[in-house]
Amino acid sequence: MTASFLGQDYLEIRDLTVDFDGFKAVNSVDLTFLQGRLHFLIGPNGAGKTTVVDALTGLVHGTGRAEFRGRDLLGMKSHKIVRLGVGRTFQTATVFEQLSVLQNLDIAAGLHRRAGSLLLARGKTPAKVEEALETIGLTTLANRPAGVLAHGQRQWLEVGMLLVQDASVMFLDETVAGMSTEEREETGELLQRIAGDRTIVIIEHDMEFMRRYADFVTVLHAGTVLAEGTVAEIQADPQVQTVYLGTVTEVAADA
Amino acid sequence: MTAPDAPKTASRFTPARLFSSYGALVAIGLVALVLLVWAPGSLSAFRLGNLGKYCAWAIAAVGIGLAWGRGGMLVMGQGVFFGIGGYAMAMHMKLEAAGPGGVPDFMTLYGNGTMPGWWEPFRSGPFTLAVIVLGPAIVSFILGYGILKRRVKGAYFAILTQALAVAFATLLISTIKQTGGFNGLNTFSTFFGQNLYDPQVKENIYLITAGLLVFFLVVVWQLYRSRYGELLVATRDAEERVRFLGYDPANIKLVAFVAAAVMASVGGAMFVPIAGIISPSNVDAAASIMLLAGVALGGRSSLLGPALGALAVGYGQSALSEKYPTQWTYFQGALFILVMLFLPAGIASIWPKLKALVPTKRSASPGGVGIEAEVEADAGAVAPV
Amino acid sequence: MRELLTPFLTGTASGAILLLAALGLTLTFGQMGVINMANGEFLMAGAYVAYLTQQVITSTGLSIIVAIPAAFLVAGLLGLLLEVTIIQFMYKRPLDTLLATVGVALVLQQLARDLFGAQGDPVKPPTWLRGNISVFGYHWPHRQLFTIVLALAALGALSSVLKYSSFGRRIRATVQNRELAETLGISTRSVDRMTFFLGSGLAGVGGVAIALISGTNPTLGTVYIIPAFLVVVAGGVGQIKGTVIAAFAVGIITAYLTDWTSGSMSQVIVFALVVIFLQVRPQGLFTVRTRSLA
Numbered sequence: 001m002t003a004s005f006l007g008q009d010y011l012e013i014r015d016l017t018v019d020f021d022g023f024k025a026v027n028s029v030d031l032t033f034l035q036g037r038l039h040f041l042i043g044p045n046g047a048g049k050t051t052v053v054d055a056l057t058g059l060v061h062g063t064g065r066a067e068f069r070g071r072d073l074l075g076m077k078s079h080k081i082v083r084l085g086v087g088r089t090f091q092t093a094t095v096f097e098q099l100s101v102l103q104n105l106d107i108a109a110g111l112h113r114r115a116g117s118l119l120l121a122r123g124k125t126p127a128k129v130e131e132a133l134e135t136i137g138l139t140t141l142a143n144r145p146a147g148v149l150a151h152g153q154r155q156w157l158e159v160g161m162l163l164v165q166d167a168s169v170m171f172l173d174e175t176v177a178g179m180s181t182e183e184r185e186e187t188g189e190l191l192q193r194i195a196g197d198r199t200i201v202i203i204e205h206d207m208e209f210m211r212r213y214a215d216f217v218t219v220l221h222a223g224t225v226l227a228e229g230t231v232a233e234i235q236a237d238p239q240v241q242t243v244y245l246g247t248v249t250e251v252a253a254d255a
Numbered sequence: 256m257t258a259p260d261a262p263k264t265a266s267r268f269t270p271a272r273l274f275s276s277y278g279a280l281v282a283i284g285l286v287a288l289v290l291l292v293w294a295p296g297s298l299s300a301f302r303l304g305n306l307g308k309y310c311a312w313a314i315a316a317v318g319i320g321l322a323w324g325r326g327g328m329l330v331m332g333q334g335v336f337f338g339i340g341g342y343a344m345a346m347h348m349k350l351e352a353a354g355p356g357g358v359p360d361f362m363t364l365y366g367n368g369t370m371p372g373w374w375e376p377f378r379s380g381p382f383t384l385a386v387i388v389l390g391p392a393i394v395s396f397i398l399g400y401g402i403l404k405r406r407v408k409g410a411y412f413a414i415l416t417q418a419l420a421v422a423f424a425t426l427l428i429s430t431i432k433q434t435g436g437f438n439g440l441n442t443f444s445t446f447f448g449q450n451l452y453d454p455q456v457k458e459n460i461y462l463i464t465a466g467l468l469v470f471f472l473v474v475v476w477q478l479y480r481s482r483y484g485e486l487l488v489a490t491r492d493a494e495e496r497v498r499f500l501g502y503d504p505a506n507i508k509l510v511a512f513v514a515a516a517v518m519a520s521v522g523g524a525m526f527v528p529i530a531g532i533i534s535p536s537n538v539d540a541a542a543s544i545m546l547l548a549g550v551a552l553g554g555r556s557s558l559l560g561p562a563l564g565a566l567a568v569g570y571g572q573s574a575l576s577e578k579y580p581t582q583w584t585y586f587q588g589a590l591f592i593l594v595m596l597f598l599p600a601g602i603a604s605i606w607p608k609l610k611a612l613v614p615t616k617r618s619a620s621p622g623g624v625g626i627e628a629e630v631e632a633d634a635g636a637v638a639p640v
Numbered sequence: 641m642r643e644l645l646t647p648f649l650t651g652t653a654s655g656a657i658l659l660l661a662a663l664g665l666t667l668t669f670g671q672m673g674v675i676n677m678a679n680g681e682f683l684m685a686g687a688y689v690a691y692l693t694q695q696v697i698t699s700t701g702l703s704i705i706v707a708i709p710a711a712f713l714v715a716g717l718l719g720l721l722l723e724v725t726i727i728q729f730m731y732k733r734p735l736d737t738l739l740a741t742v743g744v745a746l747v748l749q750q751l752a753r754d755l756f757g758a759q760g761d762p763v764k765p766p767t768w769l770r771g772n773i774s775v776f777g778y779h780w781p782h783r784q785l786f787t788i789v790l791a792l793a794a795l796g797a798l799s800s801v802l803k804y805s806s807f808g809r810r811i812r813a814t815v816q817n818r819e820l821a822e823t824l825g826i827s828t829r830s831v832d833r834m835t836f837f838l839g840s841g842l843a844g845v846g847g848v849a850i851a852l853i854s855g856t857n858p859t860l861g862t863v864y865i866i867p868a869f870l871v872v873v874a875g876g877v878g879q880i881k882g883t884v885i886a887a888f889a890v891g892i893i894t895a896y897l898t899d900w901t902s903g904s905m906s907q908v909i910v911f912a913l914v915v916i917f918l919q920v921r922p923q924g925l926f927t928v929r930t931r932s933l934a
Contacts, residue, residue, distance in 0.1 A: 057499070082501035094496045096489045103485055110482060111501030118483040165501055329735045401915055405922040410675045410734055414869045415915065421866050422908040429904030540866070544742055551739060584750040591743025595736045596729060 009035040011056075011086070011169055011199060015064035016074075018048070018055050018223075025051045026062065027223040033169065033199045037215035038191055041203045044243060047220040049203045050091070053171045057081055057088050068169065083111060087167030091174050093154040097147030101138050101157060104146050105129045108161035128164050136160040136190065152183035159190065169199040176209050188213040211235075219243070279558050283472045286559065290465040300454055304529055307461040309569030310468045311526035316550045316565035317471045318518030323547075324555030325484065326511040327491035328408070332416035333519045333546050335423045336391040338538030340520030342427075343390060344527040345440035346374060347383035352444040360442070366432035374433075380447055387524045388517055395516030396509065403505040403512070408494070417540050424539030439534025446528040464525040468562060471518055476558055478514075487511055519546075545572075548587055551594050554603025564601060646778050647895035653784035653853075655891020656791035660846025661868035662875070662883050663798060664719070664839025670878020671815045671835050673734045674727055676719075677741040679868065680861025681748035682840045685718055686711035686847020687856040688756065690763050701766035704848070708790070711844035719840020723833050745861065752858040760857035769852065787849040794845055795884065798838070802880075811835055815878055867894075870914045876924030886924075890914075 011033040018026040026048040033039050041049045055062030058078035066073040073081055095104050102125060109128050110118065125142075133139045136156040141149065146157060155175050162170045172191075176184045184206070191200060191213065204210050210217065210231065217234045219226040227237045234240055294306055315337050322328045349359040355378075358370045376382045402415060427434050434440070449456040478484050486507055490497045494504045527533050536542060546565070553564020568590075576583040598604065661683055668674045689711040690704065697703040722744060730737045769786055772779035802808035813821040814831045822828050850860060871890050875882030890910060897906030918924075 077503070078498045079501050079503045082499055087501075088499060090496075090499075094493055096492060096496070098492065099485060099489065106482065107486055107489055107497075108500050110486070113482070118486065119478070119481050121477075121480045122482055161500065329738065398915070401919060405919055407918055407922055410669070410673075410738060411873055411918075413735065413738055414675070414866070414873060415918075418866045418870055418911050418914070422911040425904040425907045429902060540862070547739065581750060581754065584746050588743040588746030588750070591746070592726060592740050595733075595740035595743070596726060599733065599736055 009069070009168055009197075009199060011066065011068045011073075013052075013056070013064070013066045016052065016055060016062050016066060017064055018051050018060055018062045024223050026055065028064070029220070029223070029225055031218060031225065033201050034216075035168075035199045036196060037200075038195055038213050039199070039201045040210045040214040040217045041201060041220060042205070042207075042210060042217060043220035043226070046222075048223040049220050050173060051223075052220070053088060053173060053201070053203065057086065057171065082165065082167070085166060085168040086171075087162040087165055087169070088171035089155070089158045089162065089173055089175060091177070093151070093158055095146040095149070095154055095157050095161075097145060099146060100143050101133070101146055101149070102129065102142040104157060105132055105160055105164050109164035111165055126164075132160040132163045135163060135194065137186070152179045152187070155179070155187065156190065159194075163194065168197070170201065172200065172202045174203055174205060176204065176206055184209055279476055280473075282559055283469065283476060286472065286562070287469040290469065291462060294465070295458055295462065300457060303461050304457060305570075305573055306566075307464045307529040308526060309566045310461075310464045311522045311529060312546060312549065312569050313562040313565040314464075314468050314471055314522035314525065315519040315546050316553075316561040317468070317475055318515030318522075319546060319550045320553075320555055320557070320561030321475055321478065321518075322511045322515035323550065324557070324561065325479065325487050325491060326508050328508060328512060329410075329413035329547075330416050330512070330515060330543075331413050331540070331547065332418070332420035332423075332543050333515065334420045334538040334540070334543035335416075336395065336516040336519035337523035337526070337542070337546070338423060338427070338533070339390045339394065339523065340387045341523030341527050341533035341537065342434065342440065343377065343383050343386040343520075344524040345443070345533045346377040347380065348443040348446060348527065349440055350374070350378045351446075351448070352442070359440075361435050361438070361440075362432060365436070371433050387520050391516040391520035392513050395513045399509045399512040400505075403508050406505070417543065420538070420540045420543045424535040427535045427538070435534070437535060439532055439537070440527075441532035441534070443528065443531060451528065451531075460525070460528050464529065467521060467525060471521075472559070472562060474514075479558060483507075483510070545587070548590055550601075552590060552601055554601025556600065557603035560601050560603035643899070645776055647899045648892055649775060649778065649780050650784060651892035651895025652888060653787045653891070654895065655888035656788040657846050657849055657864070658868055658871050658891050659791045659884060659887035660794060660842050660849065661864050662871040662887050663795070663880070664841075664843045665868055666872045666875065666878055666880065666883045667811075667835050667839040669872060671811065672727075672731060672832055674731070675734060675738040675741070675869075676722070676727075676839075677738055677865060678722060678744040678748060678861075679741075679840065679843050680863075680865030681745050681752075682715040682718055682843035682861070683847040683850060683864055684748070684752060684856070684858065684861040685715045686844030687763070687851035687860055688752065688847075689714050689844065690848040690851035691756075691761050691856045694763055699766075700764050701768065704766055704769075704852070707848050707851075708845055711848045712841040713844075715844025715847065716837040716841030719836045719843075720833055722840075723836040727836070728829075728832070745865075749858050749861065756856065756858065758858060760855045760860075762855040763851040765852050783852050787853065790845065790849050794842055795880075798842065799880065801838070807831075807834060867910075870910070872924075874914050874917055874924055879924065882924055 013029065013031040013033075016026055016029045016031070017024060029048070029052060031052070041052065043049055051060060054060040056066050056073050058073070058076055058081050062074050064074060068084065068086060071084060073084075073086065076084075096107070099107070106122055106126065106129055109126055109132075133142055136159055138153060138157060138160065141153065146154065149157060159170075159172070159175070176187050179187065188209065191202070194200070214231050216228070217231055218228045219234060219237075219240050221243045226243060227234055227240050229237070290306075290310065294303060298306065315333055319330055319333055322330045350357070353359050358368055359374075362368055362370055377386070398419070402412060407415065427439075428437050430436065443451055445451055446456065446460060449459070451457070486497065486502065490502075490504045490507045497504050497507070523533070523538070526537070545568070549565030549568035550561040551564070552568060553562070554560025571586065572583055575586060594601065661679060664682070665676060665679050668676055690707040693703045693707040693710060694700065697706060722741070726740055726744065727737055730740060765783055769782045771782050773782065773785065774780070802811060810821070810826050810831050811834075813824070813826055814828050818828055821831075847860075850864075867890060871883060871886045874890070875884075875886035893913065894906050894910050897909050901909070
């Protein structure tokens, strides 16, 4: 890990291991996520991508060290990790379908509110929420129930929820899966827009999307880091080609 | 067990409408008018007393609606908290009847006439009132903290609360010298110095009870429209998702659980001067289930459903058990089966269903209103969790 | 020695009854997520079958022999009826099944009251169950020993059905992955029904054992349902091994506590112990650890 730090915020993972009753889903992984760049985690099914994120967000137990702002995330409770500024999305977009887009964002924005203020009804829409609505392009749909949103819009809402909860590290699990080409483009641009002062980690299967937007790529295979580098470096890596059972062109054409 | 998946099953209320409108407050006002103005003027003292008893149950039911309907916690042991309030009040009234320095009659009857030390503070009215509010809050907090923090939920939670009710009733029955055992506590003479046989006092006690019911309805109205109310529903529908928004779902549920316990306790406390008795059969597992019946019937997640359901079930029970004592159990059993099978969101869900059947002008109009109506219709077809 | 041994023996016997009551619960809860609060009334049904067979067959020995399979069949059919008429419509709503079955329990209790009276009826044990055996000076009633033998025999039968029969394999497949089992051509609907039949039938057998010890009673089910559920919760849902250990543990611990304090105090303490136990193991004694969140 010799990459120069683009920003001062970073998440440093050393020797992360997740053991499922003897099966090491993640085996001694070292990773450094830096501020300001779109970091893609790729790898075949079962490579341990989601498990890495699960371990970093307190969903599964992992050993090793994951340092963020002087704190070790491993062993912390999920909601405390979020309060520290590390947020995530799930493979299946989970928004509160009964609540409006605005309410979804408002709930997400509330984690630092004082308990007493929760007992009041919402008055004016918080500025942070307005801003996020603008960023994710859902302003006109603010009062619709989240349940009626299209698939892509839901994913954006999830990103918006991460924005309002002040997540400086965002783990996005297969956000563009199932999106149309235009939606993918919009998502990519959205992510580039918000990447500036944030650390964004994207788990992705879509190689085309990765090629277009990735600043940095880590390839996981069988629970270990297979290769790291820029898109070009990854595509040239013979090991990566073997893992994906094909040539560079096939990798590019969506593995 | 804890999939962070989206809420698959919808609930019938649409928060956007409910939270934004003051219509619900008008409905509470109507209930208040009927209970506080119409009833005292029109009902006989006997009927009014009965209605007061149902109001006491309804107060507990409002809390159950909060915990179960909005929080998804099936509380099957609310009798315990009903009992804490009820017994605290009964102990105070028993000591009032015994007079200064006196010992409750049953202690001489069953024991050697000495009073256990922990009875002594209940001579004080303020202390008793504090216990009625703080007692259930402390007990439910400790219990809820232990259970909810460990992410015990769903059926586990329900079973544990019911086990609590069983244990509580058993404990009461076995401590005849301290709590009156199976017979409970009865034969009171005064309520905070007021003669219980005075019709005006009786009416006042009724008015306090009905007033408290209206008060708690306003409290949950505010809770339901608050950010906390939204968060509670969100936690009920997708607990794990809420966790990943940085909240501890256990704390959110704990607030509802404690509030429900306090309401049950206040209900129990008001039950005593009206009914003139509190006994293990008012607080055991069967009594706790009886409290659930009204909530289920009225509509657990609606604002007024639990209270109105409890009033209806209370009325139904006395009306039926006067004429056919054994038949009531069949009715109660059938009520659970039929409501759960065909009307899981209670009677409160019939109205939106009817509205959804009739195409209104609103749904034809473009924009947000149309979508809202659509969702409402859609939600009407799906059962809540 | 005797003071320590007596609660152990009686506790083992009540643990055996708890086991028979809890096996059905853990099967249906584990497989379908259904909480059957009417299971206690299936125990009651079994007890009344024992009482009724004794009215028909005067030989107490023969009547008990007949009563066991008859109770299994009657309680099993009641369970099947419950599944077909109510539960199958509510699989997606476990908490609602809980309340609906509470309703069923109330109806069955009242039915028993109306049919047999509010007072219980005694069931005479056959001569070969009337004696005691001396264990270190304690006269242990044959009936308690019989209860244990009955429970272990039922457990053995259930385990071998689950392990060796094709029906058992289908049950286990459905428990582990319902969707996959369906795609493999298993009719999970009929598996659910059979499980319900089996689990309820076991409760019926437990009812015969209860009848021999304490006779029949319309409210007999309410006494056992909560302890049986605590056993399921402590043992780990769907875990037969856990249920067996938890049943005997709850039975024996309750017996000791009853000996040291009182019957009612022991209930309170056992409840507290289960809550404390869940602090340590929220999922019970045994759980299947999987990677998936679901």
